[in-house]
Amino acid sequence: MSFNHDIFHRIPVRGLQVFEAAARHLSFTRAADALGITQSAVSRQMSDLEKRLGVSLFVRSGPRIVLTRAGEVLFDRASRAFADLRAGVADCRVADGLSSVVTLSMLPSVAALWLAPRLEAFAEAHPEIDLRVSASRHLVSFEAEGIDLAIRYGTGNWPGVTAEFLASETVRPVCTPDYARRIGIGQPSDLLKATLIHPDTEEGWSAWFVAAGVVVDAVPSGPRFSDDTAALNAVLGHQAVFLGRSVLTARELEAGRIVAPFDIEVPASFSYWLVRPVGQEPSVACDSVRKWILRAFGRPAPDS
Known part of the structure; x- marks a missing residue:
């Protein structure tokens, strides 16, 4: 099989690295997170790589991407090559006593x-x-x-x-879209009919209802978790609403697995x-x- 070496020499290694990450994650956003760059930078790198190769590597459908046949072939080779390079970097540092x-x-x-x-x-x-x-x-x-x-x-x-x-953070109610629809959460006072998970922090439901302008004699009782992971798992099970910490709920919110029904936040202490x-x-x-x-x-x- 003949190969045009001029094409290979015109392809930057960085572009191949970005392609390998995007193909592995099937997401420009997740590839950007993994590489520590912006999503727009990933998109630009992929457009440039496709232009240099003269082939389409991805089929774009909104936020989702799918590899073309050419993309699958390149990813198969690139993934193995970069895995070998990563292992080589680790091995050479071990050999030099730097691991x-x-x-x-x-x-x-x-x-x-x-x-x-x-x-x-x-x-x-x-x-x-x-x-x-x-x-x-x-x-x-x-x-x-x-x-x-x-x-x-x-x-x-x-x-x-x-x-x-x-980082500082805020807390605000989070739940699954299904739970919000089932309970009928449209305004802050609707949360009084939901199952409320109480956080193990100083910022509780009383402070949030005050910030939301909801007057309550007593906040409904509910389960209290000492760990946010367990509380979030209960929320993901469509069972309750939790006062989620912004740093720890950011990924689930971005992925759409949970929603924040209101923009009202309380600063964390x-x-x-x-x-x-x-x-x-x-x-x-x-x-x-x-x-x-x-x-x-x-x-x-x-x-x-």
């Missing part, structure tokens, strides 16, 4: 709802780092428990640590912080994890 273990502590809900959907993106960015996640509700002891970094939820004034601000021990010189791997977390939260990642 490292980093232990990261956080709340179980943050691990399940914020970190877990981003683990693939982290692995792609840092194949040389062996990330260990310690999910716990107690305030960990860095030295005693072998923790390198922690994502904490609070006011940021813990003794003996350096805390970098990651606590924020997310990236924490490390004072005076401890971070390893290269630890600092790489730190910078990745800052970028994932949309914060600038300055030098150590």
Whole structure:
């Protein structure tokens, strides 16, 4: 089979990398998240790659994309090539003694709802780092428990640590579209006839009803969960309405699996912080994890 090497030399490797991510996720948005770029940048890269190749790689149908036959052929080869390259990068760093273990502590809900959907993106960015996640509700002891970094939820004034601000958040009611239709949620007072899951935070339903201008003698009782993951699972089961934290419900809202019937929000008392021990010189791997977390939260990642 003949091959035009001039075409190959005109194709940027970055374009192939973006194509491999888009084809693997079948979504320009999810590919953008994985690569840390914008959705429009992915779209531009794919248009340029198709123009250079002279073939269509995707069939676009609104937000959904499907590989063409040419796209399937290229993805088969590209996926294997980039898998080999990622493994090669990891292997060469191991051979040079640069592969490292980093232990990261956080709340179980943050691990399940914020970190877990981003683990693939982290692995792609840092194949040389062996990330260990310690999910716990107690305030960990860095030295005693072998923790390198922690994502904490609070006011940021813990003794003996350096805390970098990651994000503030708000709380607002969330439920599935099916539950909203079944209960007939059209105005804030309609929530009084719904099953309300009570959060394990200072911002409760009483504060939200005040913000919404709904006068209630007593907020209806309901189940209380100490973990947002369990509460969100109950919501996804079309069983209740929950006061969802904006950082932890963002992905489910974006995917349309849950909805926020009203735009009324209550600011949370606590924020997310990236924490490390004072005076401890971070390893290269630890600092790489730190910078990745800052970028994932949309914060600038300055030098150590």
